[in-house]
Amino acid sequence: xxxxxxxxxxxxxxxxxxxxSERTAHLRAETALFMRDHVFSLVSHDLRxxxxxxxxxxxxxxxKLDPNDPNSRRAVTGIRSGVDQQVKLLETVVDTxxxxxxxxxxxxxxxxxxxxxxxxxxxxxxxxxxxxxVEITVVDxxxxxxxxxxxxxxxxxxxxxxxxFAVEASARDSAVTLAARVDGNAWHATVNFTFxxxxxxxxxxxxxxxxxxxxxxxxxxxxxRIAWVFAxxxxxxxxxxxxxxxxxxxxxxxxxxxLRIPLSASAAT
Numbered sequence: 070x071x072x073x074x075x076x077x078x079x080x081x082x083x084x085x086x087x088x089x090s091e092r093t094a095h096l097r098a099e100t101a102l103f104m105r106d107h108v109f110s111l112v113s114h115d116l117r118x119x120x121x122x123x124x125x126x127x128x129x130x131x132x133k134l135d136p137n138d139p140n141s142r143r144a145v146t147g148i149r150s151g152v153d154q155q156v157k158l159l160e161t162v163v164d165t166x167x168x169x170x171x172x173x174x175x176x177x178x179x180x181x182x183x184x185x186x187x188x189x190x191x192x193x194x195x196x197x198x199x200x201x202x203v204e205i206t207v208v209d210x211x212x213x214x215x216x217x218x219x220x221x222x223x224x225x226x227x228x229x230x231x232x233x234f235a236v237e238a239s240a241r242d243s244a245v246t247l248a249a250r251v252d253g254n255a256w257h258a259t260v261n262f263t264f265x266x267x268x269x270x271x272x273x274x275x276x277x278x279x280x281x282x283x284x285x286x287x288x289x290x291x292x293x294r295i296a297w298v299f300a301x302x303x304x305x306x307x308x309x310x311x312x313x314x315x316x317x318x319x320x321x322x323x324x325x326x327x328l329r330i331p332l333s334a335s336a337a338t
């Protein structure tokens with residue numbers, strides 16, 4: 070995906086009243102893209118169940134009605150036609166629109182893990198965390214020699230998003246920690262912070278992430294689904310054969326975001 074920016078050469082894009090690097094702006098756009106397609110996926114999934122039910126009950130209703138009553142027949146036909154139109158809309162608009170992230174190709178190759186962690190932390194720290202008065206600490210994980218096989222850019226984006234959200238949801242003068250470790254055949258990136266709904270939604274503070282995504286992240290998770298904003302993390306992890314998890318976001322309590330990636334991943338489509 071390519072992202073274009075307006076303005077003179079070298080000008081930094083601005084979000085919520087502060088300037089960010091073009092890389093941060095690109096990662097923000099990627100986050101929004103995956104979040105949009107994740108919401109479309111939920112809409113497609115959650116609407117099909119009720120629509121199937123309506124269609125089935127229309128069949129039951131048809132058998133109960135007087136076959137000689139034209140108004141009843143017209144009503145049942147209208148119900149079925151409406152369901153068919155909604156299903157077609159899901160297939161032609163919703164499912165087609167989210168195809169770009171539903172099939173996520175990876176460019177897998179070995180890369181050193183330690184620089185990825187350091188570069189990503191510095192990207193969030195320099196461009197956002199310092200402005201918000203939040204300290205990011207990296208737990209010493211002795212990863213100097215680790216060489217996982219995967220899509221470095223995709224994985225860096227996932228770690229960036231975890232850190233960016235943690236900063237967004239942290240009060241001033243608080244701390245965010247990132248721990249990276251290798252355990253068996255996988256490496257783990259874990260972000261810990263104390264959740265502050267007030268900081269996440271305060272319009273007076275600088276923000277990177279979309280307002281509606283920050284608001285939705287404060288709501289209780291239905292059926293333990295991830296918050297919409299983490300769609301990129303989940304999709305990247307699953308494409309590598311790994312997983313992403315988050316604990317509940319409760320105001321004033323510790324929150325954990327966890328990324329698990331196999332040390333050796335094959336390119337997926």
